[in-house]
Amino acid sequence: MQYSSFEKGELFENFVVDKLFKASEYDLIHRTNSFNQNESRYAENTLKPDFKFRCKTTQQEFYVEAKFRSGFNSKEMIEAISYNQIERFKTFQKKEKIPIYIVIGYGGIPNNPESLSLIPLDDLSYLELYVSFLRRFKIDKGLVKSNLLNLPKKQHKEESKTSLEDDQIKEKVTGFNKGSLFNFKNKKVLLASGIGLLLMVFLFFNTFITSTEDTLKQKTTEYYNTIESGNINALENYIEPNVVKWYSKSNMSFADIKKDTKAYVKRHPATKVEIQWDTFNVNPLNNDYAVTYNMVYKLLKENRGKDIIYHLKIHAIWSEDLKIKSLYEERI
Known part of the structure; x- marks a missing residue:
């Protein structure tokens, strides 16, 4: 059966309410208007995430935005959220100090998706998602347990004060015990601890x-x-204010890069990038990351209706803030 995009959205929203955040465990505080409701009169709260729930166990409130996608795009990625929406949600979460979660259903049908991922907004920095990323936040098709949301239980003032006093007492006792017991540790225990620590560091590094x-x-x-979208202003999210090397130029400011890119896009309005992901290589470089990869770059219909195709190797350095601080190419 073929559904419109609005029908898909409503079916998946009903699935989220009825199956994932059931009334037995969660109070439904807010739900945004449907498309039909907004047609007659647009409500401002439509700009909020789809749902606001209260966990009956912890009494904590949180928002949920529901997204259903039939499958992956040509790049084998899920188009999860728009740039404007993710920025609006981040501002909204900071202002209200209430966590926001994005639940993504993909594959299958809207009221019975093949797979589900529940992603905290703070972990969602990308508009399109690989399946490897989605799997990190995969959930079952059933009631979402409150412990999965990591929502702390609300405390009354007396409980909070008592808890704080208990923690301070425990800290003093624990500190005393640590100092007393340290003298009794033998070399074998220290050696075993050292080996265990090295294994943990190795696993963490990988x-x-x-x-x-x-x-x-x-x-x-x-x-x-x-x-490719021509949204040049958004490049500041990916490029450092000052770049050491930018193709054939050196020591470029973001303002200069933005100006050059605008001119380039005007000359070549239709381009296509095909990255060969099996060549994608990352190496730590002090606090930065040296990245290389091969790609096919196409200027679409540049020469009398024919595409111009380049085979390139890209050399990039991304900062610890995950912004480009050096980028150049070589033809292969």
Whole structure:
């Protein structure tokens, strides 16, 4: 059965309310107007996330935005959220100090999606998502347990004061015990602890590198998407204020890069980037990341109706803030 985009949205929203955040565990405080309701009179609260719930266990409130996607796009990514919406939600979350979660259903049908991911807004920095990222936040098709949301239980003032006093007493006792017991530790215990620590560092480092590579793939994709869309102002989200090397130029300011890019897009309004992800390589460089990858770059219908195609190797340095501080290419 074929559904319109609005029908898909409403079916998935009903699934979220009825299956994931059931009335037995969550109070529904707010729900934005439907498309039909807004047609007759637009409500300002439509700019908020779809739902506001209160957990009956913790009494904590939170927002949920529901997104259903039938499948992946040509880049094998899910188009999760718009730039304007994610920026609006971040401002809204900061102002209200209430956490926002994005629940994404993909594959299958809206009222019974094949897969689900529940992503805290603070972890969502990308507009399009790889399946590897979605899997990090995968949830089952059933009631979402409150502990999965990491919502602390609200306390009354007396409880909070008592809890604070207990914590201070525990801290003093623990500190005393640590000092007393340290003298009894033997070399074998210290050696075992050292080995355990090294293993933890090794595992953390490998996990960190994998996660960083996925993150840089996301940022690289978004960078090129921003240029292709002509949204040059948004490039400040991906480029440092001052760049050491920018293609054939050195020591460029973002203002100069923005000006050059605008002129380039005017000359070449239709381009296409095909990154060969199997060549994507990340190496730590002090506090930065050196990134290289091959790609096919096309200027669409530039030469009497024929595309001009370049095979390039890209060399980039991304800062610890995940912004480009150096970028140049070589033909291969």
